[in-house]
Amino acid sequence: MMRRRLASLLAVAVCTQMLASCTRIEPPTSPETGEAERRGQALVAVVQCFVDHNVLARSEAESHSWFENGKVQQTAALVDWASSHAETSFSGKTLQVWEDEATAGWPGWRCPL
Amino acid sequence: MGEFVGVDPENLKELTKRLEQLHELLARHSPLIQQKMQKWGSEVAVTSLPGLIAAALDDVRDMDARTTRAYELARQQGWSALGRAPGVLGLTSNRPPNVRLDWEATGQSGYQGERDAETLAAALAAKDPEDARIALLGLPESLRRHLADKDYQAAFWAGAGPLALRAARALYERAGSALFSAESVSVLRALGASLAAASQMRVGTGKDRRPLLPAATRATLTGSSDPWSVGMLVKYGPEGRSWDSRLLADLTRAMLDARAAGKTIWPPARGKLETDVDASRHQRLMAEYDAVGAVLQRAAENGMAARHVLGDPATGLKYARMLVSDSWHTPGYDASLYSSAYLDPVSRDAAPGYLEPPGKIDTSSSTAAFLKAAVSAERGTSTDAKESAWSVVHIAQATADFSKLHPQTVLPREIRHALIYTADRYLPDFAASASHEFTASIAMQRGEDAANPWAPVVRPAELEALFGQALQEPKEFGAYKGKMDGRISVAVAATIRDPSDQNYLREMGGLYGMIQRIQGDHHFAEEQLKDEQATRTQTAISIISGGFGALSFSNPLGPGTITQILVALAAPPLNAMFDTDFALQAFKSNADDFRAQVLHVEAPVLQGLILAGAINPPDDASWVKNGVVTRTAAMADWMSRHSDTRYSGKTFTEWVKEAQDAMRLQQ
Structure with a gap:
């Protein structure tokens, strides 16, 4: 419960910071659209973290169109892949949990592996 | 010889x-x-x-x-044929x-085709429509007789192509209430039927197999300088499925391009429009003889033709932008030219255009039918399914573009309903991509595997625009959320049963949150929200009662099966046998706290757990009827007593909480 509250507080703090710093890019139409934006970017970072630390085999990543020149691309194919691996466990946590944590901490989240 | x-x-x-x-x-x-x-x-x-x-x-x-x-x-x-015989008064028939x-x-029917083409040419060259009418009296019968005759068809359309396309303009009546006489309608019908039949014919075998109508003839059809006349052949021609889908697709593109280029697509005005009654009558005539609408309608009936147009990854978006628009009406007329000019000339001069052009007649029903057809292929791995998925992508993008260009404009109701239809049909796909932003929407086979069905993967920003346009009235929100409630039940069941790692409940919840936000922007009054809630309950119940009877959750489900089931539930039959009165009556009388207690996600979650076999309700439970949960006080009571009981690894409360978290409805 305490962790959840902390995560929420952190999320609020990050959101406030985000609102102040994202004037350069196209402003989102609603805070939730901003959330989809953050979640999309967080997903890329999480999967990149998996590949870089061999939690997801590089050969497996290379078999998908969303992986190019060693980098995870923020494409429709990546979102589709994430949808079918939401409950797959990577290093002890499901992709969904990884993604939620990274989104809550975005853009300050760093790969902990 | x-x-x-x-x-x-x-x-x-x-x-x-x-x-x-x-x-x-x-x-x-x-x-x-x-x-x-x-x-x-x-x-x-x-x-x-x-x-x-x-x-x-x-x-x-x-x-x-x-x-x-x-x-x-x-x-x-x-x-x-007629002559004077010696010694006989009047005319006699001559042998x-x-x-x-x-x-x-001359025994080859190709010869007859050539002759008929010549007859048509001579008749249409006549200045007087009456002469043309008489010259063409025998043509419909001949065209009908040779409908299935390849030699005739090839010869006739090679000779008559460009002329036949202008038949409507040559034949229309210059006065009177009807635009075409019965004989002219008969000619146009026969020409349309002949063209449709010819379009479906193929010649040659193996690699040499090709359409009977050569490319040059097809090019004359689509490149005609008189799109209105071409549209009339299609209007009076047979139902869409009697046409070749490629030809109808080409014709649709040609008509939409002609419309965009400002070419004449409306029937000719007959004489000067003296009064606003004349002007108004002409608008009605325009709507009745709407050439673009006629072609869109036939392509919609054909189905594949609509998908060829909107499902083309290269050009589909361009045509989707033309279709998803508020311009689907007759042009209207300038009332200042008529009596109303005398009524208030001063203020008119002060503010030109202060009166909207009156007489605009909505023609968006054909456009909407076309959009629906474009997304209606059977799901699967076929080319048709691929085109359908691309059509969805293009329609969503076109809607987002429209809303960006016209932030204050709501699309016509019929077109909005086509968007709702699309959103409904592809709901699980939309749910899968609603939470993450990414670079570009595409159609793809799930998991990039050729064995999986084609699916649209649409960006959240475009989905939001699509729902923002589609859903405007409380009842529309209610119906859509009701459909989601039905799907949430499936998602709960799927989360237990499906061996794949997809989290359907969470995905469905993410999309639900989006709908909820869009609805919030409307700030509906309390009374209207009651309507919404009623519609929602009825819809959810009809989905669950109509869809689940045929579904079995006893077999292990493979990946993608749940998506198939969610899709299958897209158009549930309304089950008149199921009694919704009690549920509606209950929340009408007990108002707020009843709703707050049971009308959120508890009932769909409970329904899902029952469907998955995780909960077996007691035999005497009054709140389950034929496997379908009814939202009653008894149900609320049962739930409160079982909130800490574990079902498939989670307590009932945890299941509900997960659904609520996903929907972002938590306090």
């Missing part, structure tokens, strides 16, 4: 007539003949009978072509003289 023989035209005509009667007789009695012969144990082979009957029809056509040629030769020799004709060449 064949052999020239001498013939008596009148005898030839009689022979044609008798052959025709023979063919008709055989065709009519063929089933009976076959049945009787079999019953009597006859050893006569009757299987070749249909072939013989078809050959008899060919003989009729051949003889008909020879008869036409024989009469033509007689006329060239100075014979006239034509014997003539010599090439029996083989």
Whole structure:
């Protein structure tokens, strides 16, 4: 419960910071659209973290169109892949949990592996 | 060249007539003949009978072509059908003289096709529509007789193509209430039927197989300078499925391009429009003889034609942008030219255009039908399913573009309903991509695996625009959220049963949150929200009661199965047997706290757990009827007593919490 509250507080703090710093890019139409934006970017970072630390085999990543020149691309194919691996466990946590944590901490989240 | 023989035209005509009667007789009695012969144990082979009957029809056509040629030769020799006989008052009919004709060449129906094309050319060249009408009296019958005749069709359309396309403009009535006379309608119908039949014909075999209508003829059809007339052939032609889908797709693109380029797509104005009654009548005529609408309607009926147009990854978006628009109406007229100019000339001068052009008639129903057809292919791995998925992508992008350009404009109701239809049909796909932003929407096979069905993967920003346009009224929100409630039940069940790692509940919840936000932007009044809630309950119940009877959750489900089930539930039959009165009555009388207690996600979650077999309700439970949960006080009571009981690894409360978290409805 305490962790959840902390995560929420952190999320609020990050959101406030985000609102102040994202004037350069196209402003989102609603805070939730901003959330989809953050979640999309967080997903890329999480999967990149998996590949870089061999939690997801590089050969497996290379078999998908969303992986190019060693980098995870923020494409429709990546979102589709994430949808079918939401409950797959990577290093002890499901992709969904990884993604939620990274989104809550975005853009300050760093790969902990 | 064949052999020239001498013939008596009148005898030839009689022979044609008798052959025709023979063919008709055989065709009519063929089933009976076959049945009787079999019953009597006859050893006569009757299987070749249909072939013989078809050959008899060919003989009729051949003889008909020879008869036409024989009469033509007689006329060239100075014979006239009516003449004056010596000693007789008035006109008498003359018997034509014997003539010599090439029996083989004129016996080919291609020859008749050429002759009919020439007849059409001569008739349409006539300045007076009345002359054209008389000259064309025999044409419909000939076209009908040769509908399935490749030689005739090839010859006729090669010769008549560009002219036939202008038939409507040559034939329309210059006055009167109807735009076309009965005879003209008959000609247009026959030409339309002939063109549709020709469009579906193929010649050659193997690699050489190709459309009967050569590319050049097809190009004249689509490149016509008179799109309105072409549209009339399609309007009076047969139902969409009788046409070749490629030709209809080409025609649709041509019509939409012509419309965008400002070409004449409306029927001609007949005379000066003197009063606003005239002007208003002309608007009605425009709506009735709407060429673009006619082509869109046929392409929609065809289905594949609509998908060819919008499902093309290169050009589909361009046409989707033309269709997803608020411009689908007749142009209206300038009232200042008529009586209203006298009513208030001062303020008109002060603010030109202060009156909207009146008389605009909505024509968006064909557009909406076309959009629906474009997304309606059966789901799967086929090219048709691929085009359908791309159509969804393009429609969503076009809607987002429209909303960006016209932030304050709501699309016409019919088009909005086509968007709702799309959102409903592809709900699980939309849910899968609603939470993450990414670079570009595409259609793809799930998991980039050729064995998986095609699916649209649409960016959240575009989904939001699509729902923002589609859902405007409380009842629309209610119906859509009701559909989601139904799906949430499936998602809960799927989360337990599906061995794949997809989290359907969470995905469905993410999309639900988006809908909820869009609804919040509308700030509906309390009374309206009650309507919304009622619609939602009815819809959810109809989905669950209508869809689940046929579904079995007893077998292990493979990846993608749940998506299939979610799709199958997209259009549930309304189950009139199911009684919704009690649920509605209950929350009407107990109002707020009842709703707060049971009308959120508890009921769909409970329903899902029952469907998955995780909860077996007691036999005497009043809140379950035929496996469908009814939202009653008894249900709320049961739930409160079982909130900490574990079902498939989670307590009931945890299941509900997960659904609420996903929907971002938590406090």
